[in-house]
Amino acid sequence: xxxxxxxxxxxxxxxxxxxxxxxxxxxxxxxxxxxxxxxxxxxxxxxxxxxxxxxxx
Amino acid sequence: xxxxxxxxxxxxxxxxxxxxxxxxxxxxxxxxxxxxxxxxxxxxxxxxxxxxxxxxxxxxxxxxxxxxxxxxxxxxxxxxxxxxxxxxxxxxxxxxxxxxxxxxxxxxxxxxxxxxxxxxxxxxxxxxxxxxxxxxxxxxxxxxxxxxxxxxxxxxxxxxxxxxxxxxxxxxxxxxxxxxxxxxxxxxxxxxxxxxxxxxxxxxxxxxxxxxxxxxxxxxxxxxxxxxxxxxxxxxxxxxxxxxxxxxxxxxxxxxxxxxxxxxxxx
Numbered sequence: 001x002x003x004x005x006x007x008x009x010x011x012x013x014x015x016x017x018x019x020x021x022x023x024x025x026x027x028x029x030x031x032x033x034x035x036x037x038x039x040x041x042x043x044x045x046x047x048x049x050x051x052x053x054x055x056x057x
Numbered sequence: 058x059x060x061x062x063x064x065x066x067x068x069x070x071x072x073x074x075x076x077x078x079x080x081x082x083x084x085x086x087x088x089x090x091x092x093x094x095x096x097x098x099x100x101x102x103x104x105x106x107x108x109x110x111x112x113x114x115x116x117x118x119x120x121x122x123x124x125x126x127x128x129x130x131x132x133x134x135x136x137x138x139x140x141x142x143x144x145x146x147x148x149x150x151x152x153x154x155x156x157x158x159x160x161x162x163x164x165x166x167x168x169x170x171x172x173x174x175x176x177x178x179x180x181x182x183x184x185x186x187x188x189x190x191x192x193x194x195x196x197x198x199x200x201x202x203x204x205x206x207x208x209x210x211x212x213x214x215x216x217x218x219x220x221x222x223x224x225x226x227x228x229x230x231x232x233x234x235x236x237x238x239x240x241x242x243x244x245x246x247x248x249x250x251x252x253x254x255x256x257x258x259x260x261x262x263x264x265x266x267x268x269x270x271x272x273x274x275x276x277x278x279x280x281x282x283x284x285x286x287x288x289x290x291x292x293x294x295x296x297x298x299x300x301x302x303x304x305x306x307x308x309x310x311x312x313x314x315x316x317x318x319x320x321x322x323x324x
Contacts, residue, residue, distance in 0.1 A: 019219070019220070019301075021282075024220070024239055024257070024258055025258040025278075026320040027220060027222075027239075027299075027301070027320070028222065028237055028239055028258045028259075028260055029260060029278070029320060030318050030320045031222045032276070033318050034299075034318065036297070042316060042318060043304070043313045043314070043316070043317045044301075044317070044318045044319075044320065045317055045318070045319045045321065046320045047320070050303065050306055050317075051301045051302065051304065052301070052302045052304050053299055053300070053301050054299065054300045055297060055299055056206055056212075056213035056214075056217055056299065056300055057206055057211060057212065057298055
C-alpha cells in the first residue's frame with residue numbers, strides 16, 4: 001500500500017488557463033477512452049493542443 | 058426557585074460551547090440538520106463550554122478587579138429556597154448586572170470566534186484530511202471535491218486535480234443510462250443525503266451499449282452546458298480525478314504519439 005508524506009501546507013494554485021469550454025467539453029467526450037488501470041500518463045489531442053493526462057488516486 | 062430557572066442558568070453556562078459548535082459547523086462541510094435534538098447538542102457542548110468558561114473565569118480572576126462568585130452561582134443552580142439566600146443572590150445579580158452581562162457577552166463572542174477559527178485552522182492545516190476524527194460531517198464534500206486523495210494511503214494529491222469527470226448511472230423509464238460530464242456542483246439535504254448532481258458538458262449513452270464493440274461511439278452530446286440529475290434516478294456514481302498539463306508536440310516521444318487519443322477522430 002503506498003504511503004504519503006504528511007504535507008500540511010501548500011500554496012500551489014491550479015493552472016486552469018488551458019480549460020476553455022471547448023477543451024473541457026472535448027475532454028468529457030474522450031475521458032472514457034483513458035484507461036483507469038494504467039498508472040502512466042496518456043496524451044490527448046484536443047483541437048490543435050496536446051495534453052498529458054494522468055488519472056489520480 | 059424552580060427547575061425552569063435552574064435550566065436557564067445551566068443553559069447560559071453551556072451556551073459558549075453551544076455557540077462554538079454552531080460556528081464550527083456553519084459551513085458546507087457540515088450537515089446542518091434543523092431537527093437537531095437540543096439535549097444532545099447541549100450535552101456535546103459541555104466540554105467546550107467548560108474550557109471556555111474556565112478560560113473566562115481565569116482571565117476575570119487574573120486580570121480584573123472582580124472575581125466569579127461561585128457561592129451565588131451554586132445557590133442559583135441548586136435552587137436554594139431559603140429567603141435570605143435568595144434575596145442575597147438577586148441583590149448580587151442586581152449589583153453586578155453590567156459586569157455579568159459583559160462577561161457573558163465576551164465569553165459568547167469569543168466562543169463563536171473560537172469555533173470559526175478552529176474550523177479555519179483545521180482546514181488550513183488539512184488536518185481533517187489526515188485525521189479521521191477531525192473529519193467534517195459532510196462526507197460527500199471529500200468525494201466530490203477530490204480531497205479524499207489527501208486521505209492517508211491514497212496516492213496523489215488533491216492539489217494536482219485539474220479536471221473531475223463524473224459518470225452517473227441512472228434508471229430512466231426502466232433503462233440504464235450513463236451520464237458523463239465534468240462536475241459542476243452537488244446538493245445534499247438536511248440529513249446529509251445526496252439530493253442531486255450537477256454536471257457540466259453532459260453526454261450520455263445507454264448502458265446496454267457496453268456489449269457493443271463501438272460503445273465509445275455510442276455517446277451523444279446533450280445540447281446543454283449543465284444537467285442536474287436528481288438522486289432518485291441515480292444507481293451509482295463513478296468519480297475520476299485527472300491532471301492535465303499542456304505539452305508541445307515536439308516534447309512527445311514516439312510511444313506517446315502512437316498511443317495518442319485524438320478528440321477530433323476518436324469520438
